[in-house]
Structures are given as C-alpha cells and as structure tokens.
Amino acid sequence: MDRTRPVSIRMVAERAGVSTATVSNVLNGKPTVSKGFIAQVRAAVDELGYVADSNASRLRSGRHSLAGVVVPDLSNPMFGAFVSTLEHLARDDGFDLLVVSSANAPEQEAERLKSIRSWRPAGLIVIPCDGAFSARLPKGGNPPIVVADRIPDDGAFDLVAVDNARSAGAVTSHLAQGGHRSCLVAGSTLAISNVRERWDGAAAAAGAMTMAMIELGLDPAAIRRRLHERLRQAPRPEALFTLDHVTTLVAFQVLSELGLSIPRDIAFASFDETEWMRLVTPPVTAVRQPVEAMAQAAWAQLMRRMAGDAAPPQTLRLSCAIEIRGSTLRPSGQPRTAAA
Amino acid sequence: MDRTRPVSIRMVAERAGVSTATVSNVLNGKPTVSKGFIAQVRAAVDELGYVADSNASRLRSGRHSLAGVVVPDLSNPMFGAFVSTLEHLARDDGFDLLVVSSANAPEQEAERLKSIRSWRPAGLIVIPCDGAFSARLPKGGNPPIVVADRIPDDGAFDLVAVDNARSAGAVTSHLAQGGHRSCLVAGSTLAISNVRERWDGAAAAAGAMTMAMIELGLDPAAIRRRLHERLRQAPRPEALFTLDHVTTLVAFQVLSELGLSIPRDIAFASFDETEWMRLVTPPVTAVRQPVEAMAQAAWAQLMRRMAGDAAPPQTLRLSCAIEIRGSTLRPSGQPRTAAA
DNA sequence: AGCCTCCGATAAAACGTTTTATGGGAGGAT
DNA sequence: ATCCTCCCATAAAACGTTTTATCGGAGGCT
Numbered sequence: 001m002d003r004t005r006p007v008s009i010r011m012v013a014e015r016a017g018v019s020t021a022t023v024s025n026v027l028n029g030k031p032t033v034s035k036g037f038i039a040q041v042r043a044a045v046d047e048l049g050y051v052a053d054s055n056a057s058r059l060r061s062g063r064h065s066l067a068g069v070v071v072p073d074l075s076n077p078m079f080g081a082f083v084s085t086l087e088h089l090a091r092d093d094g095f096d097l098l099v100v101s102s103a104n105a106p107e108q109e110a111e112r113l114k115s116i117r118s119w120r121p122a123g124l125i126v127i128p129c130d131g132a133f134s135a136r137l138p139k140g141g142n143p144p145i146v147v148a149d150r151i152p153d154d155g156a157f158d159l160v161a162v163d164n165a166r167s168a169g170a171v172t173s174h175l176a177q178g179g180h181r182s183c184l185v186a187g188s189t190l191a192i193s194n195v196r197e198r199w200d201g202a203a204a205a206a207g208a209m210t211m212a213m214i215e216l217g218l219d220p221a222a223i224r225r226r227l228h229e230r231l232r233q234a235p236r237p238e239a240l241f242t243l244d245h246v247t248t249l250v251a252f253q254v255l256s257e258l259g260l261s262i263p264r265d266i267a268f269a270s271f272d273e274t275e276w277m278r279l280v281t282p283p284v285t286a287v288r289q290p291v292e293a294m295a296q297a298a299w300a301q302l303m304r305r306m307a308g309d310a311a312p313p314q315t316l317r318l319s320c321a322i323e324i325r326g327s328t329l330r331p332s333g334q335p336r337t338a339a340a
Numbered sequence: 341m342d343r344t345r346p347v348s349i350r351m352v353a354e355r356a357g358v359s360t361a362t363v364s365n366v367l368n369g370k371p372t373v374s375k376g377f378i379a380q381v382r383a384a385v386d387e388l389g390y391v392a393d394s395n396a397s398r399l400r401s402g403r404h405s406l407a408g409v410v411v412p413d414l415s416n417p418m419f420g421a422f423v424s425t426l427e428h429l430a431r432d433d434g435f436d437l438l439v440v441s442s443a444n445a446p447e448q449e450a451e452r453l454k455s456i457r458s459w460r461p462a463g464l465i466v467i468p469c470d471g472a473f474s475a476r477l478p479k480g481g482n483p484p485i486v487v488a489d490r491i492p493d494d495g496a497f498d499l500v501a502v503d504n505a506r507s508a509g510a511v512t513s514h515l516a517q518g519g520h521r522s523c524l525v526a527g528s529t530l531a532i533s534n535v536r537e538r539w540d541g542a543a544a545a546a547g548a549m550t551m552a553m554i555e556l557g558l559d560p561a562a563i564r565r566r567l568h569e570r571l572r573q574a575p576r577p578e579a580l581f582t583l584d585h586v587t588t589l590v591a592f593q594v595l596s597e598l599g600l601s602i603p604r605d606i607a608f609a610s611f612d613e614t615e616w617m618r619l620v621t622p623p624v625t626a627v628r629q630p631v632e633a634m635a636q637a638a639w640a641q642l643m644r645r646m647a648g649d650a651a652p653p654q655t656l657r658l659s660c661a662i663e664i665r666g667s668t669l670r671p672s673g674q675p676r677t678a679a680a
Numbered sequence: 681a682g683c684c685t686c687c688g689a690t691a692a693a694a695c696g697t698t699t700t701a702t703g704g705g706a707g708g709a710t
Numbered sequence: 711a712t713c714c715t716c717c718c719a720t721a722a723a724a725c726g727t728t729t730t731a732t733c734g735g736a737g738g739c740t
Contacts, residue, residue, distance in 0.1 A: 006480065006481040007480050007481065008726055009727065018689080019689065019690045020690090022690075025728090032687080032688065051457050051458045052726085053458065053460055054458040055398065055399060055459065056399055056695090056726035057726080060694065060728040061729080066459075074420050074423055075425075080419075081415040083439070087440065091440075091452075098439075099423075099427070099437060101427050112431075115436060117391050119394050119436065120393055120395065138389050249615060252619055253618070274616075275589060276614075276619055278593075279592055279593065279596075280620045349696065350696080358720085359719065359721075360696090361719075364698055372717080372719085374717090374718065393696055393697065395696080399696080399697070399724090399726065400699075400725050401698055401699080
C-alpha cells in the first residue's frame with residue numbers, strides 16, 4: 001500500500017542503536033552478540049516489520065534460496081500437481097520457486113531458460129518441451145539441473161521419469177488378452193520422448209493384436225479433426241489407447257460424438273490419469289503416473305546437486321499403477337465378431 | 341553443469357576491452373555508445389553467454405521485474421489456469437513470477453507473504469485463503485496488491501472477482517423452474533467469501549423451493565463422510581447444488597456410491613466447472629467462471645498500480661456463464677412425486 | 681601497576697549492477 | 711596556435727546485504 005522504500009537493515013540498526021553488522025549477526029543467529037543487543041534488535045525488527053532483502057543477501061553471501069521450475073504448461077493438471085508438490089518440498093528446505101511455462105514451444109523454452117538464469121537460481125527443475133532440450137540451454141555457467149518426465153535426446157542430465165514402456169506394454173497386453181484384435185494408439189507427437197517410449201512399449205507387448213500409431217499434434221482442434229477422420233475409416237480399430245492428457249480428453253469426446261459406445265463398439269484406455277476417468281461410466285482404464293513421487297525424487301536429487309554432489313548423472317525410473325476399469329472390459333458374453 | 345561462478349559484467353568488459361559502464365550502456369540500449377564498441381560488447385556477451393544478474397540490477401536501479409503470486413492450491417486446475425494465464429501476461433510485460441501456495445492454511449499464507457516480500461517483488465496478486473487476509477499482511481512497506489477471486493473482510497484492496505450471487509441465483513431459479521421443490525446447497529466453508537456469496541445468492545433466488553445449506557470443510561475425507569450422512573437422511577433433497585471444486589468432485593462420487601441416479605433421483609449442479617462435467621452422462625450443469633478474464637483483469641490492474649496509479653481501490657465483478665446440461669433437466673413426463 | 685587475552689561491537693570492503701560525475705581527445709571556430 | 715564544444719568512455723559511488731579485520735575495553739594474571 002504505502003509506496004515508500006522498504007525498510008533496510010540500516011534503519012533497523014539505527015532504531016536499535018547498533019551497527020548494521022550487529023543486526024545481521026542477530027538475524028543470522030551468530031553466537032557473538034550479547035543478550036541485551038539481541039533483544040533490542042529483535043524489537044526494532046518487529047516494530048519496523050523488517051524482512052531482509054534476499055537478493056542483496058545472496059549477492060554478498062553467495063547463498064541462494066531460489067530455485068527455478070520450467071514446465072510446458074501450468075494449466076495441465078498433471079504439471080500443476082508436479083509444481084504444487086515441488087513448491088511444498090522446496091519450501092520445507094527454505095527455497096522459493098520461480099515458475100515459468102514454455103507453452104510447449106521450443107523457442108519460448110529457450111527464452112525462458114535465459115530469463116530464469118538472470119535470477120541466478122541455485123538449481124533448476126525442467127520438464128522439457130522436446131528432445132532437443134540441451135541445445136537450448138544457455139551456455140556459460142548453468143546451475144545444477146534435474147530433468148523430469150521427458151528425456152532429452154542428448155546431454156548428461158539427472159533424470160527422473162516413469163517406466164513408460166513397461167506401463168504402456170501392460171495396457172496393450174491387457175487389451176490383447178481381453179480379445180481385442182486391433183488397437184489404434186494415438187499420441188501428440190513422437191518428438192516427445194514419453195510418447196515415443198509409450199508407443200514402443202505398447203507395440204512391443206501387442207502379441208497377436210494389430211497395432212497402428214497416429215500422431216495428432218498438440219493443438220486440440222487439429223487432434224479432434226484428425227481423429228474424427230481416422231475413426232470414420234473402415235476398419236475401425238477394436239481398441240483406442242491414447243498416450244497423453246490432451247489427446248485422451250479430445251479422444252473421449254470424439255468417441256461420444258461419433259456415437260461409439262465404450263467398450264461395446266470400441267475399448268478405450270489412457271496413459272496419464274485424471275480424476276474424471278473415475279467419474280464417467282464406464283470408468284476409464286488408465287495408467288496412473290506417480291506425479292508426487294516424481295516431484296519428490298527430482299527435488300531430492302536437485303538438493304543433492306545443490307549441496308555439491310558431483311557424482312555422475314543419475315537416471316531414475318518410477319513405476320506406474322495400471323488402473324483397469326470398465327472401459328476395456330469385454331462386454332460379457334458378447335463375442336467381438338458380432339459387434340464389429 | 342559447471343559450478344564456476346557465473347560470468348559477471350566485469351568479465352565481459354575485460355574481454356571487450358571496455359569499462360563495465362560501457363557494457364551496461366550497450367545492454368540497456370543507451371544511445372551514447374559508438375558503433376564499434378557496441379559490436380565488441382555484443383560479441384563478448386555472446387561468447388561468454390552473459391546474462392545480467394536481475395537482482396544486482398534491481399538493487400542499483402530500483403527497477404523491478406518480478407511479481408509474486410499467492411494461491412491457495414496449485415493443484416486445483418482452476419488456480420493452475422489462473423497462474424498459467426498470469427504467467428503469460430507477466431512475461432509479455434517483461435516480468436517473471438514467483439509462485440507460492442498457501443495450502444488453504446492461514447498461518448502458511450502469512451508465512452508465505454513474509455517470505456515472498458523478501459524478494460521485493462514489484463507487485464503481488466493474491467487469492468487469499470479466507471476473509472482475514474489483511475490481518476496477515478506483513479506491516480511495513482508492501483508493494484501494490486491485487487486480490488482476486490475471494491473477497492477479504494476488510495482492508496482497501498483492488499479486487500477482481502466473479503458475480504457469485506447472481507450466478508448462483510441463476511442456477512437456483514433454474515432448478516426451481518424445473519419443478520424441484522427442495523435443494524441442498526453444499527460448500528466447503530462460509531469463511532470463504534465465494535462460498536458465502538454463492539449461498540446468499542442461491543438462497544435469495546429460491547422462490548418456493550426449500551433451501552438448506554451444509555458446510556463440509558476442506559478435507560475430502562470429511563466432506564465425503566458428512567455428505568454420505570446427510571444424503572441418507574430422509575427426506576432426501578430433490579436437488580444438490582455444490583459450491584466449489586472439491587465439494588463437487590466428492591459429491592459426484594458420493595451420489596454414485598449411494599446408487600442415486602442423476603437427474604432421476606436427484607438433480608445435480610455445480611459452481612466452478614471442470615472439463616469432466618462435459619464428459620460424464622448426463623453432463624453436469626455448471627457455472628463456468630471466466631478464469632482467464634479474471635487473471636487478465638488482475639494483471640492489468642496490477643500493472644497500473646506498479647506504474648504508479650494512485651486511484652482509490654477498485655472492485656471488478658466479472659460475470660459467469662451458466663451451462664445448463666442434462667444433470668438438472670427433469671426426466672420428461674416423470675412427475676417428481678412418483679420418484680420421491 | 682603493567683601486561684596480556686578475550687569478548688563483543690563496529691567500520692569498511694565486497695558482491696554485480698547502474699548511474700552520476702569526471703576526464704580526455706577530436707574537431708571547429710577565432 | 712589557442713580556446714571552446716561536443717562526444718564518448720570511464721572511474722567511482724551507490725544499492726542492501728554479509729563478512730573480514732580492526733578496535734576498545736573489561737578482566738585476570740604476574
């Protein structure tokens with residue numbers, strides 16, 4: 001409200017009748033200050049509502065308490081949950097978080113990385129928007145970086161991700177065992193390592209089931225158009241497996257628009273669960289990613305790096321839970337041949 | 341990766357064979373530098389990958405490029421979308437965003453406000469966790485603050501919110517006109533102005549419909565328990581209107597667990613739409629809040645304040661869209677008396 | 681009393697910038 | 711040739727901290 005210059009350590013010192021050095025010593029808990037002065041300084045701080053300027057503090061001491069987070073899109077609930085978890089962990093360790101979004105656009109990611117570096121964060125946690133991440137890293141002393149969720153094509157980074165291939169494979173073999181004979185796998189783009197790994201894993205576990213992959217892009221309108229087109233072609237696949245959040249959402253709507261009944265006309269499964277998948281009827285079979293655990297692992301690793309750990313880059317793969325639900329269960333007694 | 345001290349303006353100056361002042365002048369586009377030196381400096385900057393330290397810069401120049409955001413919970417998609425929009429707007433105006441979450445807890449909010457202030461942001465956008473917000477503001481020179489979504493009980497703030505009462509009233513009268521004779525309104529807590537305003541608005545527009553309000557708290561487990569309990573009591577209300585995101589989600593599940601069919605056994609409407617409400621069958625009637633517009637208005641107002649605008653605090657109320665869907669439509673021809 | 685030690689407080693330097701004030705050199709006018 | 715003006719570059723101060731080095735004084739010892 002009041003637009004005056006914020007109180008500085010000098011004003012506190014003056015009010016307490018001591019030097020700025022003493023104020024600093026009190027606030028940082030140095031044991032060299034006498035009882036009386038401690039009390040005086042505390043009083044002055046309270047009266048003035050003084051909070052030390054973290055920037056100036058960092059400038060002189062070199063001790064950072066700021067970390068940066070770069071995510072593709074904050075409005076995606078999964079990334080929201082990721083950042084939220086991170087924020088709490090960081091807080092517990094005394095760090096604040098600078099959050100930027102790359103909007104899934106490589107140029108924007110590059111620019112954000114540069115601008116975030118101007119704050120000299122002690123460390124960075126990044127979910128890159130595609131595999132070419134390391135080329136966009138500004139050269140010149142970068143802080144420690146932990147890459148999460150999506151794997152860059154090159155570069156030596158600490159990585160935290162999920163076992164995409166295994167989980168996708170589990171879904172595919174579940175579908176195959178359910179008697180489905182063809183499966184369309186839909187994802188945004190193979191430029192994203194997640195999608196690539198999921199497709200590879202899905203294909204590898206297909207068994208006798210016929211598999212096809214379709215790349216739909218990142219724009220919801222385009223996804224919708226392309227999927228409409230594909231699903232109207234004969235023969236229609238007996239199962240649809242969507243590999244990421246946006247694709248799943250649009251696909252579910254498209255199925256409904258085409259009047260296809262799940263799972264009678266087509267089975268439906270998704271990577272990346274969101275809450276609505278439990279709420280619809282039938283509920284949707286989905287791979288639930290351990291977002292909180294991923295955030296936790298990423299932060300823990302970053303803390304180690306910030307503390308000076310110089311071990312070689314480490315990769316961590318977390319396993320997902322497969323939630324089998326009604327959307328992939330064969331309607332009892334209905335032989336598939338009759339429906340197709 | 342490399343843990344050396346980041347390049348400073350001094351190294352750039354040395355490499356370019358000029359003084360630090362000249363480097364600064366080049367980078368800030370001061371017109372007083374000769375062509376030749378500009379080129380030399382640019383080259384040195386590129387070679388070293390130099391990015392000026394925003395903190396040191398701010399310290400000397402007094403020009404800030406950091407703003408703070410305080411939200412109750414980043415994992416709530418609505419707040420995620422809010423922050424996401426804010427982030428893009430801020431970016432366009434050259435600001436970075438420090439994001440903290442208060443976890444809907446007053447003490448945490450107070451602590452976050454204090455810690456965020458240590459970064460000396462140029463301005464703050466806050467969604468408070470309850471009405472007592474102004475009491476938690478640290479005293480002593482605060483930056484301009486815009487409060488969004490929830491209205492504090494006191495204090496002179498710029499406010500951006502939605503017309504809760506009118507929108508809730510519209511839902512209630514829609515229910516009444518549909519022939520429902522009793523309605524249970526469920527919300528987290530009346531300590532949140534939104535919930536209070538929505539309840540007031542809903543009650544005011546009830547007409548002949550019997551209204552009851554139930555406060556369920558913020559904890560999902562407790563919400564679930566209390567709602568189960570209430571809905572098993574006779575007489576069961578003919579309609580359920582939930583006033584916030586979490587309550588809605590839990591309520592929808594509870595209805596399903598109790599085996600109640602929507603809208604035959606009970607009509608269902610929600611404030612605060614999320615994407616799944618369009619996906620379930622029947623789709624859920626909901627009030628859609630203009631989250632992006634709210635973020636936009638909040639940021640615009642904050643920009644004005646940061647530019648020095650000293651006009652008296654201003655309140656903005658944005659209007660919501662009411663999405664009438666299947667969950668509140670009377671099953672055709674079925675007289676309600678037969679169902680109840 | 682004289683000396684040494686130690687404790688506690690402070691003055692001043694340093695961090696990486698921007699800005700103000702200063703200074704030097706080139707060129708034009710007398 | 712001398713002087714005056716610009717123009718462009720720089721030295722130095724300043725921002726709000728922390729830290730190092732200094733300094734004064736109280737107390738204990740001979």
